[in-house]
Structure formats: C-alpha cells, structure tokens
Amino acid sequence: xxxxxxxxxxxxxxxxxxxxxxxxxxxxxxxxxxxxxxxxxxxxxxxxxxxxxxxxxxxxxxxxxxxxxxxxxxxxxxxxxxxxxxxxxxxxxxxxxxxxxxxxxxxxxxxxxxxxxxxxxxxxxxxxxxxxxxxxxxxxxxxxxxxxxxxxxxxxxxxxxxxxxxxxxxxxxxxxxxxxxxxxxxxxxxxxxxxxxxxxxxxxxxxxxxxxxxxxxxxxxxxxxxxxxxxxxxxxxxxxxxxxxxxxxxxxxxxxxxxxxxxxxxxxxxxxxxxxxxxxxxxxxxxxxxxxxxxxxxxxxxxxxxxxxxxxxxxxxxxxxxxxxxxxxxxxxxxxxxxxxxxxxxxxxxxxxxxxxxxxxxxxxxxxxxxxxxxxxxxxxxxxxxxxxxxxxxxxxxxxxxxxxxxxxxxxxxxxxxxxxxxxxxxxxxx
Numbered sequence: 001x002x003x004x005x006x007x008x009x010x011x012x013x014x015x016x017x018x019x020x021x022x023x024x025x026x027x028x029x030x031x032x033x034x035x036x037x038x039x040x041x042x043x044x045x046x047x048x049x050x051x052x053x054x055x056x057x058x059x060x061x062x063x064x065x066x067x068x069x070x071x072x073x074x075x076x077x078x079x080x081x082x083x084x085x086x087x088x089x090x091x092x093x094x095x096x097x098x099x100x101x102x103x104x105x106x107x108x109x110x111x112x113x114x115x116x117x118x119x120x121x122x123x124x125x126x127x128x129x130x131x132x133x134x135x136x137x138x139x140x141x142x143x144x145x146x147x148x149x150x151x152x153x154x155x156x157x158x159x160x161x162x163x164x165x166x167x168x169x170x171x172x173x174x175x176x177x178x179x180x181x182x183x184x185x186x187x188x189x190x191x192x193x194x195x196x197x198x199x200x201x202x203x204x205x206x207x208x209x210x211x212x213x214x215x216x217x218x219x220x221x222x223x224x225x226x227x228x229x230x231x232x233x234x235x236x237x238x239x240x241x242x243x244x245x246x247x248x249x250x251x252x253x254x255x256x257x258x259x260x261x262x263x264x265x266x267x268x269x270x271x272x273x274x275x276x277x278x279x280x281x282x283x284x285x286x287x288x289x290x291x292x293x294x295x296x297x298x299x300x301x302x303x304x305x306x307x308x309x310x311x312x313x314x315x316x317x318x319x320x321x322x323x324x325x326x327x328x329x330x331x332x333x334x335x336x337x338x339x340x341x342x343x344x345x346x347x348x349x350x351x352x353x354x355x356x357x358x359x360x361x362x363x364x365x366x367x368x369x370x371x372x373x374x375x376x377x378x379x380x381x382x383x384x385x386x387x388x389x390x391x392x393x394x395x396x397x398x399x400x401x402x403x404x405x406x407x408x409x410x411x412x413x414x415x416x417x418x419x420x421x422x423x424x425x426x427x428x429x430x431x
Contacts, residue, residue, distance in 0.1 A: 042104070085367075094205040111125070112188060140364070149212070239354075251373050285339065300419055316394045350366055
C-alpha cells in the first residue's frame with residue numbers, strides 16, 4: 001500500500017511553525033503552484049469572457065442578459081462536485097488534477113485560436129464555460145485531498161491558510177494583470193497568456209513525489225461509495241454543523257456578485273464604486289487569511305469559526321445601515337476579513353477530522369454546500385434588494401445570520417467543543 005501521510009523530519013518536529021513553513025516541503029510547493037496557476041488562469045478566462053461578451057453584444061440590455069446567462073450556465077457544475085469528490089477517493093489524485101486541468105488548458109487554447117482568427121462567437125464562450133466548469137469541479141476535490149499527503153498533520157492549518165491567502169492575493173492581482181493585457185494587446189493575447197499559465201497547473205501535480213493513489217488502490221465510483229461519503233458526513237459530529245452554518249448565513253447575505261447593486265443603492269456610486277468595493281473585500285479576505293497564521297495554538301478551532309461568523313453577521317447590520325462610502329469600504333473589507341477566517345478554519349477542520357479514504361468526498365460536500373449557497377444567495381439577495389432595498393436586505397441577512405450562529409452553537413455542540421492545536425504536545429479531541 002502506498003504511503004498516504006506526510007511525515008516531518010525529526011529535527012523539525014519541535015520547531016515553531018512560521019507563515020512560510022509549509023513551503024519547506026517541496027511537494028506542498030508543487031501542489032500550491034498547481035492551485036495558484038489554475039486560479040489565475042481561471043480568473044483571466046472568466047473576466048476576459050465576460051468583457052468580450054459585453055463588448056460584442058448587440059445592446060447593453062442584451063449584454064446584461066447574456067452575462068446573467070453565463071452565470072446560470074455554471075449551475076451545471078453542481079452534480080460534478082459530488083462525483084468529483086468520489087473520484088478523488090478512488091483514483092490517483094495527482095493524475096486527476098492533471099487530467100482535469102488539461103481540459104482547461106485545451107479549452108483556453110481553443111479560445112485563443114478562435115480569437116486570433118476572428119471567428120470567436122458568444123456561443124463558443126458559453127460552451128467553454130460549461131465544459132471547463134464541469135472538468136474543474138471533477139478535479140476540485142483532489143487538491144484538498146492531497147494536502148495530508150504533502151504536509152505533516154500539524155502543518156495542515158498552515159497549509160490551508162497559505163493556499164487561501166495566496167488565492168485571495170491572486171484575486172486582487174489577476175484583474176490588474178487582465179486590465180493591462182485586455183486594454184493593451186487585446187483578448188487574443190489575454191487568452192494565450194491564460195493558457196500558458198494553465199500549463200503549469202497541468203505539470204506541477206505530476207512532479208509531486210508523494211503518492212496520489214487512494215488507500216486500498218484504485219477503484220470505481222459506485223453508488224455505494226457515494227452513499228458511504230454521505231453517511232460519513234451526516235453522522236459526523238462536526239461537519240454537518242459547519243456546512244449548515246455556511247449555507248444558512250450565505251443564502252441570506254451573498255453580496256459579492258451584487259456590488260453594482262450596493263454601489264448604487266447604498267452610496268449612489270457607479271462602476272468606480274463597484275470596483276472599490278470589490279478591491280476592499282478582496283484585500284480584507286487576504287488579511288483574514290494571514291490572521292489565521294497566528295491561530296495555530298488556539299485550541300478551539302470550532303469556536304473560531306462561530307465567532308468569525310457572528311462577527312460577519314454583525315458587520316452585515318453595519319453594511320446595511322451605513323451610507324458613507326469610505327466607511328462602507330472599511331465595513332466590506334472587514335466582512336472579507338472575518339469571512340476568510342471562518343472559511344479557512346472550516347476547511348482546516350474538514351482536513352483534520354476526515355480519514356484519508358473519505359477526504360475527497362468530505363471536501364466535495366463542503367464545496368457543494370458552499371457553491372450551492374453562493375448561487376442561491378445571489379438569487380435571494382438580488383430579489384430582496386429589488387423588493388425592499390439594498391440596505392434592509394443586508395440588515396435582514398444579519399438578523400437571520402445571528403439566529404443561525406446561535407442555533408449551530410446550541411444544536412451542534414461538537415462544533416464549539418472541537419479542539420486541536422498545531423503544537424506537537426497537545427492532543428486533538430476525536431471527531
């Protein structure tokens with residue numbers, strides 16, 4: 001049977017964990033490189049596709065409808081999330097990442113050729129968006145499932161935080177790179193650069209030395225394996241509470257895709273307000289991810305999630321009541337900060353409390369709940385903002401979120417009681 005957990009050299013086992021410590025492990029660095037290049041390539045593709053559609057639509061109204069439809073196309077990814085989690089537990093995880101990212105690379109190459117030859121059409125982008133989304137979701141759970149293979153257990157919080165912080169920083173930097181490319185050389189070059197970056201996400205997983213084979217060897221995805229994953233998550237004393245917490249709060253408060261509505265409805269700003277709100281939120285998310293670096297010795301990981309989510313709920317009240325733009329940027333940045341802390345800790349608890357053989361399915365359940373909540377939240381918040389206004393929608397979301405946090409604290413005690421520290425001398429409370 002292949003070795004499925006990373007071990008720490010004896011001379012490092014007592015050293016304190018620093019923010020950069022995970023990069024001391026080459027396999028983690030390769031896994032990180034695969035993820036960050038995938039994320040940047042995806043962002044470049046999505047932003048370029050949306051702007052190209054807007055620039056080539058027959059009217060502003062048609063452009064808005066098409067962009068909304070482009071978002072709806074991504075709903076077809078949802079079944080692939082669950083199936084991808086099962087795949088990550090039955091076939092080689094490194095090969096799964098490489099194969100699914102190869103599909104993304106080929107799609108970007110096709111868009112590049114179509115754009116250079118001036119035959120790119122809107123329907124091409126819709127097809128690519130749908131197909132790439134499915135392939136990405138099929139391989140999405142393999143990356144977190146590989147983390148315990150490339151890092152010793154006490155480094156997992158650090159590794160998750162490094163990845164989350166990097167993605168937050170990339171979410172700030174990628175649009176800046178896109179702006180320079182799209183407004184300069186144009187869409188064709190932007191697609192080509194995205195394809196080049198995507199090639200690293202294909203190669204990096206194959207260079208990882210740790211085994212990607214599932215425990216017990218490769219198998220097939222069956223209904224029994226899907227049921228096994230569902231049963232594990234349902235009977236777990238922590239994970240259902242974490243997933244329900246995420247769903248219950250996000251459905252009533254998902255604001256990121258609706259910044260244009262809030263920019264106009266709360267502050268009377270236009271596109272410049274939308275851009276500033278996006279940047280403030282992303283910067284706050286990056287800061288929140290870095291904060292997690294310093295929580296390694298805080299024992300009650302579940303309470304960190306609950307407190308961060310409660311802070312998020314209270315900030316929603318401030319977001320809805322405030323009509324001062326500069327203060328709104330501070331509030332939105334703070335929302336990004338506490339949201340990143342809660343998200344990173346949720347991912348960490350999934351890693352720490354799930355056996356390797358089930359990690360792909362548990363991770364996919366987390367992705368499914370998060371993505372489903374995002375889509376439903378975008379719909380709910382958009383409808384409510386149209387009915388009662390942007391501010392009251394956020395205040396209502398804050399009130400519901402406070403109730404959700406209280407219910408999870410009371411009804412799912414495993415969340416608030418879960419303890420684990422990165423110190424090798426401290427014991428973990430069993431899941």
